[in-house]
Amino acid sequence: MENEQANKRKVSTIAKRTSIAPRYGKLLFRFVNYFQPNNILELGTSLGISTLYQAAGNLNASVTTIEGCPNIAKIAESNFEALNIENISLHVGNFDECLSVILKDFEKLDYVFIDGNHQMEATLRYFELILEKVHDGSIFVFDDIHWSSDMSNAWKSIINNKQVSLSLDFYQLGVIFFRKGQAKEHFKLWY
Numbered sequence: 001m002e003n004e005q006a007n008k009r010k011v012s013t014i015a016k017r018t019s020i021a022p023r024y025g026k027l028l029f030r031f032v033n034y035f036q037p038n039n040i041l042e043l044g045t046s047l048g049i050s051t052l053y054q055a056a057g058n059l060n061a062s063v064t065t066i067e068g069c070p071n072i073a074k075i076a077e078s079n080f081e082a083l084n085i086e087n088i089s090l091h092v093g094n095f096d097e098c099l100s101v102i103l104k105d106f107e108k109l110d111y112v113f114i115d116g117n118h119q120m121e122a123t124l125r126y127f128e129l130i131l132e133k134v135h136d137g138s139i140f141v142f143d144d145i146h147w148s149s150d151m152s153n154a155w156k157s158i159i160n161n162k163q164v165s166l167s168l169d170f171y172q173l174g175v176i177f178f179r180k181g182q183a184k185e186h187f188k189l190w191y
């Protein structure tokens with residue numbers, strides 16, 4: 001019983017602690033709305049707040065999102081239904097097991113948002129896997145790039161990758177582009 005209590009979390013607490021803040025949710029919406037990716041992959045659905053901001057940015061995009069916790073995923077699914085957003089496909093599973101399987105469904109990825117398992121080793125492993133699906137116009141967004149020294153080191157390693165042409169550090173979020181033939185540039189932006 002004690003353990004059961006300890007494992008219980010209020011939805012409001014999850015929303016407050018893990019969901020993207022409206023200010024950055026709006027930024028995600030704008031990225032998608034501006035670049036109009038045809039496909040979107042998100043790692044870390046939680047309650048589906050960031051998923052909804054991005055899905056709303058292009059209602060014609062096909063949005064795939066992955067969440068490891070089945071109970072949280074159920075709430076996300078009901079949020080998608082309540083808002084009548086139909087371009088989202090939610091997979092329940094551990095990234096470590098299902099990411100490589102899900103990636104087989106994509107020839108290339110246009111837009112990726114990585115917001116789960118904020119450890120350096122895991123973040124870099126997911127990045128390397130997803131990198132196989134990159135094209136000249138792909139955009140990857142990482143949340144919490146300075147959440148810990150581990151994440152800052154992961155971000156440093158990501159932006160130093162040879163395939164990354166441009167990186168934007170919004171402190172909360174990091175965005176990378178892969179345009180070939182462009183001189184490598186890195187900007188820190190105040191948002």
Ligand SMILES: C[S@@+](CC[C@H](N)C(=O)[O-])C[C@H]1O[C@@H](n2cnc3c(N)ncnc32)[C@H](O)[C@@H]1O
Nearest residue numbers: 019020044046049050067068094095115116117
């Ligand atoms: C920061 S929350 C995502 C918040 C969401 N993107 C938003 O802003 O609305 C991270 C989510 O990733 C999930 N997660 C963490 N590690 C995972 C893993 N290895 N496999 C699958 N899901 C994982 C957690 O259960 C959690 O719901």
